[in-house]
Amino acid sequence: MSRKSIGDWFAETFHLKDIPFMGVPTYMFSIEYWLGGIASAALFWQALTGLLMLLYYQPSDAYDSTMAIIHSVPFGSVLLSSHLYGAYIMILAVYIHGLHVYFKGAYKKPRQFQWVLGVLMFAMVMITSFVGYSMTGDVLGTDAVDVGKGILASIHLSALTPIFFGNGTDLDLFTRLLGWHIILVTLVVLLFALHFYLAEQNGFMPDLKEAKYKAPAVLRKDDARIKPWWPRNFIFMIGIVTLTWGIILMLPSILALPQIVDKVPILFSPYPGPSPTSPQASLVPAYPPWFFLFMYKMADMPFPLAIDVSMGALIPLVVLIVVPFIDRNEELHPLDRPFLTALFITGLTWLIELSIWGAGQPGVPVKPTWLLLVIIPPFIISFGGIYLLHFMWRSMKPKVINADPGEKAATSNGVEDRLLSILGIIVTAVAVIILLLSFSLNPITDGPLIGLSWSALLLLFSADVFIYFRYELR
């Protein structure tokens, strides 16, 4: 008998050592290189929970069947609230991933099309979320569908109204919302596969200093520091995925705790709002989901809706798509691209300003003076500030580039190892205790606690994975 571990047996049987994914140098095992991975992990969670809810959702009875998922289906409230927060986390992750890619100049040669795919997926994820949130049939979803029709009409696309929202009957509406939700997500998954394939083939974006801030910056496949994908990347990926899932489960489960749930503002409520025909519905401002608050405030601007929609969504989207084809020089440092960097920061500031404004003053029309007060200062400050930084950076750049990167050797010492082992034991013990406790919870009435216990199990597992991962790095 050879003494083969289960892991080795597994790797051999499924040819894991031959998986054609690219390995990475040790320094890339840091969250900043895994932002896309977090978005993908959230996407995977969404597919999982969405498919399970497909077994219960009834377009003929949208609101009541949604409520039944929360109140009568075992673990249903965990599924529904984490599906909502999975979308939130995914959108946040996509924003951070996109900004990180922008600031590293990673959209430049050879990754222009990877960036375009990313922008398209971002737009599709936003539409998918809009549709998903309308599917509940609550008052917010109903308003969202009405606003959606108005937006289509304002840009002279009324012909699309029946395609998206059906022939006017409720049954057709919700059947179509469900259909589009699934169709769009399928397209996102297909584009994601292409995006991922391009990421592998184009090679990863190395540390900017290593690339001397010049495009094309590519981690070469024959780089001596690269170790095979299996098992290092696999283990780290499992840690990232379970960490993401743990957070996705934790946030709505805390908000859904009976002591808290009634105090949560509707924008962050883990559950759908009241039915559109209930009297409480009038107490709810007609909020969109938080990631569309900027659009809501745009609709309050003193312009026709078509202009609001163009300025709030269509023009920014076109700008994002054409960025890699306009900004084609080899500069990677954000301060070497002062115009675009200032534009991005201005746009991001506007997005945040409008969102907070929309949450604070929903539906309050904007006076032109207020508009100018909100729009102009960020513009002046970011352009002024970035150009100032640009000139400062110019003068110090040669020094920074030629400085010795000072290889940080991974040192390990016995004390740290022992401490981490003890931590691992504690983590595992807590996980087992939580596992046992969680079986005493009722899957229908104790949804929030079940969500919290699952979240804890995922996070503890993730912690153990990362503790173990240190050994793989040796």
Added chain:
Amino acid sequence: MGDVDQSRRTFLKSLVIIAGASMVIGMLRGLEVIVPPSVGISSFPLLQLVDENGNPIKASDVPVNGQKLAMFNYPLNNEPNYLLNLGNDSNQPVEIPATTVSIPATGQSYTFPGGVGPNKSIVAYSALCEHLGCTYPELTFYPPGVKASTFNGPMDKVIHCSCHGSTYDPYRGAAVVTGPTTKPLPAVQLKWDSTTDYLYAVTMIGPTIYGHTDDLSGGSPISGNSTTVKLMSNPALG
């Protein structure tokens, strides 16, 4: 390997391209499968207003000043309307005269025929805000003494939408009082039978109902000769 005849090769390639293009263009039409067959009706139906038990509504029974909001669908099932018996500050029905209502969006105008019923005080308007389609309970009638906060300050005797603040004047054909809406609420032309005191919905007047390309399509027809009036609590009264 024999010699490749380049011209033949090009010829065959172009055949593939033509056949491929034919295939793609021919099948692209199939995308029409995503357009749903339209539903609707061909002309405005004459529908009697009845209560939830099917008994005819009497004009003199319609609550004055929206203490309860009476709602009915017309001409299609997804086109809700408010039935209002408008009154003065002491809740006595007042006559609503015919008036000319202008549509700021287009610059056109139309004639609103005024109220019906024993006091000529009963009117009906679409319950879908013409701005972005918010409906009951966000869009509601503010009776005398109950003020909505509008862009012209607090106002009563208006139909006001809390989604984006559009305000309409139900005493003048639901004309636009404040934006962001640029269209008045469409009105239901009502008929009152003075011998029986019954009410009927006859047709729609004014702009197209929100979310529809025309009033008669984009929703399922109302079956039978009557449409049900439901009494809802008025959210403006808290």
